[in-house]
Amino acid sequence: MTVQKNPLVKPFLKWAGGKRQLLPEIRKYLPKNIGKTTYFEPFLGGGALLFELQPKTAIVNDKNKELINCYQVIKDSVEELIQALQNHKQNHSEEYYYHLRQLDRFKKKYNQLSNIEKAARIIYLNKTCYNGLFRVNSHGYFNVPFGRYKNPNILDEAVLRGVNDYLNQKSVTFLNRDFAEAVETAKKGDFVYFDPPYDPVSNTASFTGYDINGFNQEQQERLKKVVDDLTEKGCYVMLSNSATDFILDLYKDYKETIVVSATRSINSNALKRGKIDEVLVLNYVPKP
Incomplete structure (x- = not known):
């Protein structure tokens, strides 16, 4: 029996070692x-x-x-995540990127972020950083430089809702x-x-x-x-x-x-x- 699959259920992050090609x-x-x-x-x-x-x-x-938190937030709070990403999309700039990137250097401030805000930050950085590369340094800080894309796909509502639908069904x-x-x-x-x-x-x-x-x-x-x-x-x-x-x-x-x-x-x-x-x-x- 063939199981009907949703074509919108696909990776929402670009990830080193991702298996799409394989x-x-x-x-x-x-x-x-x-x-x-x-x-x-x-x-x-x-x-x-x-x-x-x-x-x-x-x-x-x-x-x-950080990664597992993204999945859990998409499962539990996808509409709130979409709103947070919409805000990042509206404010997107090189200066804004580096402001968000450096938040993990300040543990007290970072720990005050909600799980939704943490997930939105990671997705935004992943979509706008150089080569879509998720990388942290020896201290655990995200350290990838700004990616100079003309129109980065910061918010893909259809995919996020598709993944949410699968995870909850x-x-x-x-x-x-x-x-x-x-x-x-x-x-x-x-x-x-x-x-x-x-x-x-x-x-x-x-x-x-x-x-x-x-x-x-x-x-x-x-x-x-x-x-x-x-x-x-x-x-x-x-x-x-x-x-x-x-x-x-x-x-x-x-x-x-x-x-x-x-x-x-x-x-x-x-x-x-x-x-x-x-x-x-x-x-x-x-x-x-």
């Missing part, structure tokens, strides 16, 4: 029973796959508190935890999609600026252990990562490793945007 490949290898079980995504990011699949039951997570739970904790309730037959910060293709290519904690090879090895545990439980697991020697060796015991080419449009270095090899690791044999 979706056609991911769709080819999804398990067939995905609509009948719980969908887990422990590294949610921009939510491209969640919104593509629009599952009935989902438990999604991200370690970025289905059972979608948002978590702000470590990825291992986020999948503790996964059971046999559930589908888990891991999209962690990618292993850098070179020593200088690392781009983990949207997570001040970074995600090194030790973390990648910890993630592999979680994948192994979920496999033992009988969960269906798909993982995407860069096709580095380290990652290919780490998952060499998993027979289904598919190397695909994807376009990356977000990187702090313009020379590192473009086609890169990525790998999809499956713990199941996809059915034709």
